[in-house]
Amino acid sequence: SQTIHQWPATLVQPVGSPLSLECTVEGTSNPNLYWYRQAAGRGLQLLFYSVGIGQISSEVPQNLSASRPQDRQFILSSKKLLLSDSGFYLCAWSAGDTEAFFGQGTRLTVV
Protein backbone atom coordinates (compact mmCIF):
# COMPACT_ATOMS: atom_id res chain seq x y z
CA SER A 1 0.00 0.00 0.00
CA GLN A 2 1.03 3.56 -0.54
CA THR A 3 2.11 5.83 2.29
CA ILE A 4 3.29 9.40 2.49
CA HIS A 5 5.66 10.72 5.11
CA GLN A 6 6.16 14.35 5.92
CA TRP A 7 8.49 15.81 8.53
CA PRO A 8 8.96 17.49 10.85
CA ALA A 9 5.48 17.77 12.34
CA THR A 10 6.20 21.13 13.96
CA LEU A 11 8.94 23.65 13.45
CA VAL A 12 9.77 27.02 15.00
CA GLN A 13 12.31 29.04 13.06
CA PRO A 14 13.63 32.59 13.40
CA VAL A 15 13.14 35.15 10.66
CA GLY A 16 15.94 34.97 8.12
CA SER A 17 16.82 31.34 8.79
CA PRO A 18 16.68 28.65 6.07
CA LEU A 19 13.96 26.05 5.72
CA SER A 20 13.85 22.49 4.46
CA LEU A 21 10.71 20.36 4.68
CA GLU A 22 10.84 16.87 3.30
CA CYS A 23 8.16 14.60 1.93
CA THR A 24 8.55 11.04 0.70
CA VAL A 25 6.08 8.62 -0.83
CA GLU A 26 6.25 4.86 -0.67
CA GLY A 27 4.48 2.17 -2.62
CA THR A 28 4.00 3.97 -5.91
CA SER A 29 6.12 5.21 -8.77
CA ASN A 30 6.07 8.43 -10.75
CA PRO A 31 3.46 10.15 -8.57
CA ASN A 32 2.33 13.72 -9.01
CA LEU A 33 3.57 15.58 -5.94
CA TYR A 34 2.21 18.75 -4.37
CA TRP A 35 3.01 21.26 -1.68
CA TYR A 36 0.10 23.19 -0.21
CA ARG A 37 0.03 25.88 2.45
CA GLN A 38 -2.84 26.53 4.78
CA ALA A 39 -2.56 29.89 6.52
CA ALA A 40 -4.37 30.29 9.84
CA GLY A 41 -8.12 30.47 9.29
CA ARG A 42 -7.76 30.18 5.55
CA GLY A 43 -8.03 27.50 2.92
CA LEU A 44 -5.45 25.52 1.02
CA GLN A 45 -3.19 27.26 -1.42
CA LEU A 46 -1.30 25.21 -4.00
CA LEU A 47 2.36 26.27 -3.90
CA PHE A 48 4.15 23.78 -6.15
CA TYR A 49 3.43 20.63 -8.08
CA SER A 50 5.66 18.18 -9.87
CA VAL A 51 5.04 15.53 -12.49
CA GLY A 52 8.54 14.06 -12.47
CA ILE A 53 12.11 14.29 -11.25
CA GLY A 54 13.43 17.80 -11.62
CA GLN A 55 10.10 19.12 -12.95
CA ILE A 56 8.61 21.78 -10.71
CA SER A 57 5.73 24.13 -11.43
CA SER A 58 5.17 27.11 -9.19
CA GLU A 59 1.65 28.38 -8.68
CA VAL A 60 2.34 31.60 -6.80
CA PRO A 61 5.38 33.89 -6.56
CA GLN A 62 6.89 33.65 -3.11
CA ASN A 63 9.87 33.22 -0.88
CA LEU A 64 9.85 29.45 -1.23
CA SER A 65 11.22 26.92 -3.69
CA ALA A 66 10.71 23.22 -4.28
CA SER A 67 12.86 20.43 -5.59
CA ARG A 68 12.36 16.82 -6.57
CA PRO A 69 15.73 15.11 -6.49
CA GLN A 70 14.23 11.62 -6.59
CA ASP A 71 11.02 10.16 -7.95
CA ARG A 72 9.32 9.92 -4.57
CA GLN A 73 10.96 12.79 -2.72
CA PHE A 74 9.70 16.34 -2.66
CA ILE A 75 11.44 19.11 -0.73
CA LEU A 76 10.20 22.57 0.17
CA SER A 77 12.90 25.12 0.90
CA SER A 78 13.61 28.71 1.67
CA LYS A 79 16.91 30.54 1.97
CA LYS A 80 15.53 33.18 4.34
CA LEU A 81 12.22 32.78 6.10
CA LEU A 82 9.77 35.64 6.50
CA LEU A 83 7.11 36.03 9.19
CA SER A 84 4.49 35.60 6.49
CA ASP A 85 5.82 32.10 5.76
CA SER A 86 4.18 30.82 8.95
CA GLY A 87 1.45 28.30 8.29
CA PHE A 88 0.52 24.68 7.96
CA TYR A 89 2.28 22.98 5.06
CA LEU A 90 0.85 19.88 3.49
CA CYS A 91 2.50 17.52 1.07
CA ALA A 92 0.33 15.35 -1.14
CA TRP A 93 0.59 12.87 -3.97
CA SER A 94 -1.76 11.64 -6.66
CA ALA A 95 -1.72 9.27 -9.60
CA GLY A 96 -3.06 11.36 -12.43
CA ASP A 97 -6.65 12.57 -12.16
CA THR A 98 -7.46 10.51 -9.10
CA GLU A 99 -7.71 11.54 -5.48
CA ALA A 100 -4.84 13.15 -3.62
CA PHE A 101 -3.37 11.59 -0.50
CA PHE A 102 -2.03 13.94 2.13
CA GLY A 103 0.70 13.83 4.69
CA GLN A 104 -0.02 14.87 8.25
CA GLY A 105 1.37 18.34 7.71
CA THR A 106 4.08 20.53 9.19
CA ARG A 107 3.15 23.48 11.34
CA LEU A 108 5.76 26.16 10.74
CA THR A 109 5.99 29.15 13.04
CA VAL A 110 8.42 31.88 12.06
CA VAL A 111 9.37 34.09 15.01
Place this chain on the structure above:
Amino acid sequence: GEDVEQSLFLSVREGDSSVINCTYTDSSSTYLYWYKQEPGAGLQLLTYIFSNMDMKQDQRLTVLLNKKDKHLSLRIADTQTGDSAIYFCAESPRGSSASKIIFGSGTRLSIRP
Protein backbone atom coordinates in the same frame (compact mmCIF):
# COMPACT_ATOMS: atom_id res chain seq x y z
CA GLY B 1 -9.57 30.24 -14.69
CA GLU B 2 -9.81 27.67 -11.97
CA ASP B 3 -11.61 28.60 -8.80
CA VAL B 4 -13.52 26.76 -6.11
CA GLU B 5 -15.70 28.65 -3.68
CA GLN B 6 -17.46 27.64 -0.49
CA SER B 7 -18.87 29.37 2.54
CA LEU B 8 -16.53 29.60 5.51
CA PHE B 9 -18.77 28.52 8.36
CA LEU B 10 -21.75 26.27 9.07
CA SER B 11 -23.36 25.54 12.43
CA VAL B 12 -25.91 22.76 12.87
CA ARG B 13 -27.64 21.08 15.76
CA GLU B 14 -26.56 17.57 16.69
CA GLY B 15 -28.77 15.04 14.91
CA ASP B 16 -29.77 17.41 12.12
CA SER B 17 -28.50 17.19 8.55
CA SER B 18 -25.58 19.36 7.42
CA VAL B 19 -25.39 20.60 3.86
CA ILE B 20 -22.12 22.10 2.67
CA ASN B 21 -22.15 23.81 -0.71
CA CYS B 22 -19.44 24.49 -3.25
CA THR B 23 -19.23 26.09 -6.68
CA TYR B 24 -16.46 25.53 -9.18
CA THR B 25 -15.51 27.12 -12.46
CA ASP B 26 -13.76 24.51 -14.57
CA SER B 27 -16.39 22.55 -16.49
CA SER B 28 -13.77 20.12 -17.75
CA SER B 29 -13.09 18.74 -14.28
CA THR B 30 -13.14 14.99 -14.21
CA TYR B 31 -13.33 14.42 -10.49
CA LEU B 32 -14.82 16.48 -7.70
CA TYR B 33 -13.87 15.74 -4.11
CA TRP B 34 -14.81 16.34 -0.54
CA TYR B 35 -12.00 16.26 2.01
CA LYS B 36 -12.21 16.48 5.80
CA GLN B 37 -9.59 18.09 8.00
CA GLU B 38 -9.70 17.57 11.75
CA PRO B 39 -7.80 20.02 13.98
CA GLY B 40 -4.02 19.94 13.48
CA ALA B 41 -4.16 17.07 11.00
CA GLY B 42 -3.79 16.50 7.29
CA LEU B 43 -6.67 16.07 4.90
CA GLN B 44 -8.60 12.87 4.48
CA LEU B 45 -10.66 12.07 1.44
CA LEU B 46 -14.30 11.63 2.40
CA THR B 47 -15.80 10.93 -0.96
CA TYR B 48 -15.55 11.87 -4.61
CA ILE B 49 -17.81 11.93 -7.60
CA PHE B 50 -17.14 11.54 -11.30
CA SER B 51 -18.26 14.43 -13.42
CA ASN B 52 -20.69 12.21 -15.34
CA MET B 53 -22.65 11.39 -12.18
CA ASP B 54 -25.43 13.38 -10.51
CA MET B 55 -25.44 11.80 -7.10
CA LYS B 56 -23.39 9.51 -4.92
CA GLN B 57 -24.38 8.13 -1.55
CA ASP B 58 -22.08 6.55 1.00
CA GLN B 59 -23.65 5.77 4.39
CA ARG B 60 -24.42 9.16 6.01
CA LEU B 61 -22.86 11.11 3.14
CA THR B 62 -24.68 12.21 0.01
CA VAL B 63 -22.96 14.14 -2.77
CA LEU B 64 -25.04 16.02 -5.33
CA LEU B 65 -23.56 17.42 -8.52
CA ASN B 66 -25.28 19.96 -10.75
CA LYS B 67 -23.01 20.26 -13.78
CA LYS B 68 -25.10 22.92 -15.44
CA ASP B 69 -24.72 25.27 -12.46
CA LYS B 70 -21.26 23.89 -11.50
CA HIS B 71 -22.55 23.29 -8.01
CA LEU B 72 -21.48 20.51 -5.66
CA SER B 73 -22.95 19.76 -2.26
CA LEU B 74 -22.20 17.42 0.60
CA ARG B 75 -25.00 16.34 2.89
CA ILE B 76 -24.18 14.70 6.21
CA ALA B 77 -27.18 12.98 7.75
CA ASP B 78 -27.63 12.75 11.52
CA THR B 79 -24.68 15.06 12.21
CA GLN B 80 -22.59 14.03 15.21
CA THR B 81 -20.00 15.87 17.31
CA GLY B 82 -17.29 13.83 15.59
CA ASP B 83 -18.26 15.50 12.33
CA SER B 84 -16.83 18.81 13.57
CA ALA B 85 -14.06 19.65 11.13
CA ILE B 86 -13.19 21.74 8.11
CA TYR B 87 -14.60 20.35 4.87
CA PHE B 88 -12.84 21.13 1.61
CA CYS B 89 -14.33 20.92 -1.82
CA ALA B 90 -11.82 20.27 -4.59
CA GLU B 91 -11.74 19.78 -8.33
CA SER B 92 -9.28 18.10 -10.64
CA PRO B 93 -9.31 20.11 -13.86
CA ARG B 94 -8.14 18.80 -17.20
CA GLY B 95 -6.16 20.66 -19.78
CA SER B 96 -2.81 20.92 -18.08
CA SER B 97 0.24 18.72 -18.26
CA ALA B 98 -0.21 17.69 -14.66
CA SER B 99 -3.25 16.92 -12.60
CA LYS B 100 -3.59 19.89 -10.32
CA ILE B 101 -6.14 19.56 -7.59
CA ILE B 102 -7.66 22.90 -6.71
CA PHE B 103 -9.22 23.34 -3.27
CA GLY B 104 -11.81 25.70 -1.94
CA SER B 105 -11.18 27.68 1.22
CA GLY B 106 -12.91 25.11 3.40
CA THR B 107 -16.14 25.22 5.43
CA ARG B 108 -15.79 24.95 9.18
CA LEU B 109 -18.63 22.80 10.49
CA SER B 110 -19.51 23.22 14.14
CA ILE B 111 -22.06 21.15 16.00
CA ARG B 112 -24.24 22.58 18.75
CA PRO B 113 -25.97 20.37 21.32
